Amino acid sequence: MFLDILYRVGLTPKEYLLKYVLPALVISTVLIVIGLTYFTGYAKILMLLIPVLILISAIGYPLIELDSQKNKINEKLHIFITKFGVLSITDLDRKELIKMLASEKEELGQLAEESRKIYVLIKRWNQSLAEACRFLAQKTPSSVFADFLDRMAYSLDSGEDLKEFLMKEQSIVMNDYAAFYKRALYNLDIFKEMYISGITSLAFFVTFAVIAPFIINYNFVTSVTLAIFGSIVFEICLVYIIKHKMPSDRLWHTANTLTAVDRKLRKYLIISIILTLLFMGVLLGGKYIANIPELQKIPYQILVALGFTPLFIAGYVAKKEENLVIRKEFHFPGFLRSLGESVSAKGGGMTESLKYLSSHDFGPLTKDLERLYKRVAVRIDNQKAWKLFGVETCSYLIQLFSEMFERCVFLGGDAGKASEIIGDNFRKIINLRKSKYQSVEQFTSIVYGLAGGLALALFASYGVAYMVNKLYNTLEIPEAMATIINIMTPGDLTLISYLMYGCLLIYSLISAYLIKVVDGGHPQVLLYHFVIMVWISSLVSFGTELLINKMLGANIPIY
Template identity: 30%
Template sequence: MASEPAATNDTEITASETLASIVDAYHRMDMELSRYLLFIVLPSALFFLGTVAVAVFVELPLSVRLPVPLLGGLVLVAAVAYPKLLVSQERVEMENQYHLMMTHMTVLSTTNIDRMEVFRKLAEEEEYGALATEVGRVVELVDTWNQSLDDACRRRARQIPSDPLADFFERLAYTVNAGQELSEFLLSEQQVMIQNYVTMYESTLDNLEVMKDLYMSMVLSMTFALVFAIVLPILTGTNPTMTVGAVIVLYAFIQIGFFLVIRTMSPYDPIWYYPDEIRPDGEWSMIASLAAGGLLSVVLIALVAGDLFRIGPGITDLLPVASLPRPIYMAIPVTPLAIPGVVFRIQEERIKARDDEFPSFIRALGASETAKQSTTTAVLKTLRKKDFGPLTGDVDDLFKRLNMRLEPDRAWEYFTANTRSYLIQKFSEMYLVGRQMGGEPKQLGELISENMNHVNQLRQQRQQATVTMIGLLYGITAASSFAFFIGFKIVDILAGMSLDLSTSSQFSAAQLIHTEVYDLPVIQFLLLGVVMINAVLSALIIRTVDGGHKANALLHFVMLTWIGCLVAVLTMSVVGGLLDV
């Protein structure tokens, strides 16, 4: 009995902490609390009450009434929880960039610049987003309000939503106050920083595993609901188009919701680097693949329209068949989109291979520069003969540009642009800046190499999670399409059988089987729409979990569409052969 009050107290504490965090999130917003409640929360509450009134007073099927207030409730919950989500998004953004900023800060601290200059340079890095903003606030407290660096860090630590960053600012304030050098502190913090980043990254991947299981449960539940919405109206006489349409809308909302949650939870670890001024090698081939894929898709759409609507030459005029199953007509026009998907995927695999080789290159470059006490150009003359895999050609090009007396900044810009790697660009910039400001090459190379090796190891774990997600989504696509079109084909067969029953029975078969309420072509069109929606959102989920280029989603979209359509054709053919007697 004594454990029950303890459990109650724990629940009350958790509820109070959650409420306090929500209230704190409201106070962190840029908009005033009263304005947010008046212009956002109040209209959302009125919209929710309106949807409840529609569900209660308007004569609609039960399958339509239920989703309407759910939509209103979703809008209200989103309005109330948005400030909390905003703070969580800011926290995730900080933690995603935490390791890069810490490495950058450590590199700058080992040079010959003042410690406040380190903070000023980091505050100017817009790429760090919320982290740069926080560092800028520390600079503002020191420069504008004449506070000491330790007081400014301690003051901001109480306002930062990220616990690891708040702890770092607290430790930094204590260290600065004790008189320790900034470089010594940051070098000693490297292992702590790396461990914090690894923990955050792995916990995010674990959360994605939980979301994967929850996604599978919800999608399979909605699949069964859609099958029931197809089959049950034949017994109840309700309008199947309305019920199927309502369930499809709810199905789409659930998938969109999961996609947004997964996008929010996925670690920010971009692979591609997009230079502003330089056209990297292979740029035109990727642009040409996008143009070719889009143009061919438009042509195939016109040919499919010619077949379906008899408005011109059709796709069957090019094939030795008189007609094609309707699902195949939907899959054919999207097929050329696989062309840019394959091209971008090949480029991305090359980028990942360069990322694997870069730690060895930068460590060798730093160690050689320190040992020989010579310039980067002289060291690269030897290093370019070594095998760095896919990075070898880029290293050779870097040496040639430096040897032609091209400005080092410009030569490294071409190097990072042609590798197209986000991490190589960031770490190369750090190394170059550190060298120009007097940093020790060997120390810089080892520091950057160690950090990038940890990121590459985490990417391997992310790749394993992506492979699991791909298998899950492909399997769900096949299973869902199988279930959808089994229900559709059964209804189609029963509709044909009812004509024979009505002539041989003493009462009309329509009293038992309500086939007259079905518009089968419309139902089939709606189910194919579900297949397309599932293909789009599943491809986006895979791309989000993978973290690669957006064009990678095109290849998965084409494959998922074909899987759904082929399973639909095979299901209707097999079920028709078994039941159509």
């Protein structure tokens, strides 16, 4: 069975042993020797755990890769079935149809590789399409795709036309994709709970690291640094898991061409970075180097938040453009259905139909339609005109499906049927995305709340530790008690507040990145969330210090 898995992921036993198992054994052996020779205590245990993880990863690589291939197939099913159905209504024969699907590696990903396997079985091994589908259904890692191949094989063997079969399969496969998508959203809810539990546990862990030096003979800075480092590693691992478990659902286009919107976003990003460097340099330099009295009266948390604030400009502009793209996607199915019906009614008058529709209001999509009509009316290169239309909308889905529609019409397909297939499937995807956006908004609110909660927990523990340490230094403690209680000077705790605030900044950055991983939007929008969480963390941390000073009289230096 394990050998079958190796072959399914494209590895022979020899390649698997030489490329994965053997290097893992060598590296693990070296790390074990180093750990036993040069390390002691907890560091030794950590060094011995790393080889175990490396070996487990190497041995389990085929299973991990097989699961990855399954997810890659499932997340592209909606594009595959739409493209397959649209191309089937053209004059292409079956072999050329499968060959065209196999060539769409960027659009279909792993499904293009699966299509290539079918094409090889048909062309080189002289199998029929039904036989090739039945054979691949036993090898593909996705049960949903395997069921589709089995149904297609049965249908072709019974003499049903491929075009008719694919028309019927549109709703079936899209329902399968919807079920996969909803499972992913359910997993997101589970990841939310994991993230809340993880951050809450980490807050307790760091709090314990602050209190622990009063009980055991351990340095404050060392204990807090180790706790913060462990929390950062945990957050990164959790982000990695979520990123690879959530299906890819891009919002922004993937073309190499820079659109006017891309140039606009890049311009604001450069301006924001320059302003941030200037603001941060002036504020922190003025406070700690030039000793400007006005700046010395401002807490360092507020100064850092002010320094990062210019990044909000680039994030806000990107978020505004992202919302515009989402609105364009809502209008696209209606436009395409109208265009397809108009072209079919006029017997192929694409230019006249576009001219008529470009004068109608399709919301933010209207300007893109006007540019599309002008390019098509010039009659130089319709394919490039449609490609530019998809790219300039900045929507990944519009980019894919508009090119799909143009290709079908160019190859002689019925524009009405093509627009009906694409429009229906596009609308189903949009409806699924609405649920995702709602779930992401809830997740964003949770992350914002955790930023404030984490800041409160960390700086409350810091305030208590500062007060207790100050109290110990004012008391005459007997020698017997001094052997139990570890006493540090108050000055040593100043660095602790900076370390904790640094932990909050890193949390804000990682969480902002996680939000963009989940919603699939433009990466620049993470700056928007990052700045908001920095301000939440800064205000809560400063407010906590003020509250501790007022309630406990700790006299924490907050400026």
